[in-house]
Amino acid sequence: MTDDYLSRVGTLIRDARRHKKLTQSELAEALQTSQSAVARIEQGKQNLSLETLARISEALDTEVVAVASSTPLNLRIKGGRKLSGEIDVRTSKNAAVACLCAALLNKGKTTLRNLARIEEVNRITEVLASIGVKTRWLPDSSDLEITPPAVLDLDAMDETAARRTRTILMFLGPLLHQFGEFQLPNAGGCDLGSRTVEPHLFALRAFGLDVVASHGYYHAKVDSSVRPSKPIILTERGDTVTENALFAAALYDGETVIHNASPNYMVQDLCFMLEKFGVRIDGVGTTTLRVHGVQEINKDVEYHPSEDPIEAMTLVAAAVVTESEITIRRVPIEFMEIELTLLEGMGMKYDIEGDEYVSANGKTRLIDITTKPGPLKAPKDKIHPMPFPGLNIDNLPFFAVIAAYAQGTTTLHDWVYENRAIYLTELNALGARVQLMDPHRVMIQGPTKWRAAEVMSPPALRPAVVILLGMLAAPGVSVLRNIYVIDRGYEELDTRLNKLGADIQTFRDI
Ligand SMILES: CC(=O)N[C@H]1[C@@H](OP(=O)(O)OP(=O)(O)OC[C@H]2O[C@@H](n3ccc(=O)[nH]c3=O)[C@H](O)[C@@H]2O)O[C@H](CO)[C@@H](O)[C@@H]1O
Numbered sequence: 028m029t030d031d032y033l034s035r036v037g038t039l040i041r042d043a044r045r046h047k048k049l050t051q052s053e054l055a056e057a058l059q060t061s062q063s064a065v066a067r068i069e070q071g072k073q074n075l076s077l078e079t080l081a082r083i084s085e086a087l088d089t090e091v092v093a094v095a096s097s098t099p100l101n102l103r104i105k106g107g108r109k110l111s112g113e114i115d116v117r118t119s120k121n122a123a124v125a126c127l128c129a130a131l132l133n134k135g136k137t138t139l140r141n142l143a144r145i146e147e148v149n150r151i152t153e154v155l156a157s158i159g160v161k162t163r164w165l166p167d168s169s170d171l172e173i174t175p176p177a178v179l180d181l182d183a184m185d186e187t188a189a190r191r192t193r194t195i196l197m198f199l200g201p202l203l204h205q206f207g208e209f210q211l212p213n214a215g216g217c218d219l220g221s222r223t224v225e226p227h228l229f230a231l232r233a234f235g236l237d238v239v240a241s242h243g244y245y246h247a248k249v250d251s252s253v254r255p256s257k258p259i260i261l262t263e264r265g266d267t268v269t270e271n272a273l274f275a276a277a278l279y280d281g282e283t284v285i286h287n288a289s290p291n292y293m294v295q296d297l298c299f300m301l302e303k304f305g306v307r308i309d310g311v312g313t314t315t316l317r318v319h320g321v322q323e324i325n326k327d328v329e330y331h332p333s334e335d336p337i338e339a340m341t342l343v344a345a346a347v348v349t350e351s352e353i354t355i356r357r358v359p360i361e362f363m364e365i366e367l368t369l370l371e372g373m374g375m376k377y378d379i380e381g382d383e384y385v386s387a388n389g390k391t392r393l394i395d396i397t398t399k400p401g402p403l404k405a406p407k408d409k410i411h412p413m414p415f416p417g418l419n420i421d422n423l424p425f426f427a428v429i430a431a432y433a434q435g436t437t438t439l440h441d442w443v444y445e446n447r448a449i450y451l452t453e454l455n456a457l458g459a460r461v462q463l464m465d466p467h468r469v470m471i472q473g474p475t476k477w478r479a480a481e482v483m484s485p486p487a488l489r490p491a492v493v494i495l496l497g498m499l500a501a502p503g504v505s506v507l508r509n510i511y512v513i514d515r516g517y518e519e520l521d522t523r524l525n526k527l528g529a530d531i532q533t534f535r536d537i
């Protein structure tokens with residue numbers, strides 16, 4: 028029966044592949060597997076997980092196994108296990124999206140090396156492909172090659188993909204150089220309460236961009252005679268706002284000064300990449316950027332985005348709550364030192380292994396650390412984030428699960444996002460005592476006697492991962508439903524945690 032079923036599915040897959048005019052090797056590349064594995068699948072000689080079927084379904088854009096990919100992906104976690112071993116921090120989501128948008132500035136070929144293979148990147152590559160940009164993952168690698176066409180076909184834009192990400196906003200900066208008038212679908216992404224686009228529009232007005240938002244679109248007009256005649260003063264130190272201003276400044280043949288720029292990690296990565304394009308930027312890593320733009324960028328360039336401080340924090344939090352000794356390699360220390368110092372104050376011990384070294388971008392400083400399990404106590408003061416160089420805004424949620432582990436009462440103050448702190452109360456389903464003081468502040472009473480539970484992922488990346496970490500700590504079987512938000516920002520987090528000894532299975536509802 029099983030063999031019969033497998034060979035029927037194999038035949039359907041072979042037919043769908045031929046219909047799409049793909050070779051076995053091309054399908055194998057899309058699935059990140061070998062041609063011989065595809066041959067076995069088509070001959071019905073390979074057991075297929077629902078996950079594999081879903082990936083084939085996506086690659087072939089077919090009805091064959093549509094059921095598998097159209098339902099949400101869930102995680103089943105057997106918690107209470109200790110982790111051990113070594114894990115590398117991957118490159119960041121936030122640098123990836125900035126670098127992908129920057130590739131639109133270059134008429135030549137841009138290769139992004141070791142890019143995070145995450146859903147957020149998939150959405151952007153879908154949008155890029157739909158408007159005529161050639162994107163290609165190089166074989167057996169996470170290197171993405173990007174080649175724009177002579178003229179982008181904005182009318183053909185994949186709006187469904189565009190509306191699932193906030194990054195679409197970052198097309199404004201690159202596109203204002205290419206069109207006098209255009210429209211983009213409104214931004215999506217995590218639901219973190221209202222996040223306005225006004226700071227983006229304010230920054231880009233200096234380059235003649237005027238945007239009216241209506242009926243689900245940003246309608247943009249560009250007066251190319253307008254030039255930034257005085258410094259652009261950002262009213263808030265936003266990361267992607269700074270990036271949009273940089274995109275505009277990079278192709279403005281003159282000097283642009285940006286005040287109150289974000290010096291955060293993803294902005295630094297973008298600056299290093301723009302420098303490879305031939306743009307001179309003074310003040311990288313500070314809040315005043317002086318950009319000496321160029322008239323045209325037309326060269327083959329490769330860039331290596333750097334490691335993700337938020338993933339580093341995620342792994343540290345995983346080690347703390349599972350009371351594990353793990354070695355976390357490639358921690359971008361400049362962007363994690365406040366977090367680690369705070370944890371030391373709470374009693375956390377860790378060793379730094381060997382010497383500091385430099386990321387493949389030649390700039391970002393990295394260290395390897397080994398965590399030591401042990402009790403923690405709540406910090407004396409409340410924990411709150413600040414724009415860099417402060418405790419990273421996206422790292423704050425991880426202190427919720429750490430505070431739930433620690434002895435005593437911790438207050439977290441997320442002044443930035445309207446909704447994010449609220450989602451942290453979901454930890455209570457796992458036995459934590461998280462009290463919402465107001466929409467921005469939670470008080471957490473530890474330690475927690477964790478218990479397994481079934482929880483729907485909150486619609487926000489970091490809180491969803493925080494729940495996952497609580498589940499790793501909770502003995503018994505927990506279920507986390509609908510984890511697209513996690514895949515938006517982390518590459519194969521389940522598989523990589525399993526390599527450390529976690530027991531996480533993916534499954535879909537049929
Ligand atoms: C793709 C990307 O890089 N995303 C990051 C980027 O989003 P992004 O740059 O899109 O962040 P926003 O511009 O939306 O800013 C986030 C929120 O912070 C507020 N705000 C921000 C800066 C400031 O000085 N004052 C202030 O009040 C904004 O009003 C907004 O409500 O920055 C956020 C804040 O670091 C991070 O959470 C996101 O992961």
Ligand SMILES: C=C(OP(=O)(O)O)C(=O)O
Pocket residue numbers: 120193216217219421488489516
């Ligand atoms: C809020 C985040 O990102 P984005 O701006 O992509 O929603 C995040 O990375 O936690």
